[in-house]
């Protein structure tokens with residue numbers, strides 16, 4: 001596909017819009033948010049910013065001599081060594097692909113390709129959010145989830161309903177034509193997710209790039225949480241990956257879009273924890289409605305919106321928290337977030353918050369740094385479905 005076949009926004013020409021993570025003005029007009037939303041910058045806490053790197057580099061300066069010029073020289077050497085060290089080991093950076101794909105702007109190419117798909121299917125945001133979570137929590141954000149194979153991660157039960165793989169394939173195909181072997185599948189997942197979050201009403205957030213693709217994908221590595229996980233276990237699991245309880249609650253805000261299925265909630269509707277009755281924490285009106293959608297012993301596994309606000313099913317906003325405060329959480333873990341002493345104050349806060357989009361974006365950016373491969377690690381796959 002050539003660039004001309006992209007639905008290119010009018011102001012293209014300024015090459016680095018996307019490398020600096022600022023979307024195009026034309027898209028801004030289209031979107032329902034204001035422009036300030038998008039130019040706001042967020043830090044990715046796990047990564048050293050250049051200003052912090054300088055600060056760190058400046059510290060040994062004191063010990064390098066009383067003379068100003070020699071300490072300046074020493075500082076310069078330390079900075080050079082740090083840069084070389086960072087390059088050798090690789091590190092995520094803002095705009096990693098700048099100048100690496102001819103004159104094409106990689107993030108803009110992905111934006112345009114994903115936007116075209118999103119316009120036809122707004123549920124793509126749910127698909128990608130879940131995909132990023134399931135990729136990053138198993139072996140890190142290195143696209144092991146995308147590999148095909150008899151016992152690869154995607155064959156694991158927990159990944160059975162993960163979707164959107166063919167959209168990643170089509171974005172990858174476009175990039176391989178423009179600049180073969182340059183853009184990793186792991187970066188495509190992260191950038192594509194960010195695009196859909198924004199298009200679905202969330203805030204633009206900065207993501208760093210330079211991830212490499214993993215070589216291993218095993219179903220036996222998949223140890224993702226199920227919907228009945230107790231809150232304290234979930235907090236522990238997220239802590240182990242470097243997240244606070246608040247960040248966990250924010251990430252579970254991903255359930256503001258998308259669907260689950262009757263099979264995940266039937267126990268809550270008819271025989272909660274072998275009590276022979278429904279989960280008492282569910283609001284009676286939701287119980288009645290879900291029993292209609294999911295009759296006992298029905299052969300069909302119908303979908304149910306995770307956010308029970310019918311006006312917000314595909315919108316990234318804080319409505320999910322309002323619903324769970326009102327006891328209208330569909331998954332057990334979602335409802336428990338609003339009731340458990342470890343998380344209920346956080347949920348209350350988010351239900352009333354005006355800055356959910358910003359905070360969610362920050363949490364997503366942090367999720368995108370979990371266990372990444374960089375530098376010489378892994379590879380850049382030619383096809384996201386198989387190692388080279």
Ligand code: HEM
Nearest residue numbers: 126129130133161225226227234251252254258259260261
């Ligand atoms: C304790 C943590 C979590 C548990 C137990 C959990 C569980 C689930 C379950 C059971 C489903 C329904 C699957 C189905 O019916 O097919 C689901 C869907 C979903 N999850 Fe989670 N999840 C968790 C965390 C997250 C996180 C951190 C995100 C994103 C940041 C996320 C995003 C989604 C989305 C968007 C869907 C809907 C997918 C679609 O419509 O295709 N989840 N989750």
